[in-house]
Amino acid sequence: MQLMPNPEVGFTQVRIETQHTQTAQLYLLNQLGQAVNGYPVSVQVNPRQTITISLSSLASGLYFVKVETQNGSVVQKLMVD
Numbered sequence: 001m002q003l004m005p006n007p008e009v010g011f012t013q014v015r016i017e018t019q020h021t022q023t024a025q026l027y028l029l030n031q032l033g034q035a036v037n038g039y040p041v042s043v044q045v046n047p048r049q050t051i052t053i054s055l056s057s058l059a060s061g062l063y064f065v066k067v068e069t070q071n072g073s074v075v076q077k078l079m080v081d
Contacts, residue, residue, distance in 0.1 A: 001067050007079035014051045016067055021046050027066040028053065028078075036063070045069075055080050 002015040016024065024045045028036040036058065043051060053065075058080050066075045 001065070001074045001076055003065060003076050003078055006077075007081050008055050009081075010056045011052055011054050012065075012078060014053060014065055014067065016045050016049045016051070018045055018047055018049075018069060018071070022069055025066075025068040026051065026053075027064075027068070029064040029066060029075075031062050031064075033064075040068075 001017075004013045004015065006012060014026065018024075022045060024043050025040045026043055028039040030036060043049075045051075055078075060080055063078045063080055064075050065078050066073060
């Protein structure tokens, strides 16, 4: 998984690469590990998929983006200015 841009500029793009098309759970978590309103969301991802997340309603600070698939999960830090 890759986040672009990071720190963000009102949005971020989550780039997910998988072996095959599958369902993934996308989480946006605060520093306490709590899901931000509206998350998690279930998304159908292709082998190379980019998902845009609007962050304009979030307060500045550190967040985490987590993607879970049937093969496991990945977490990355995200700075919101």
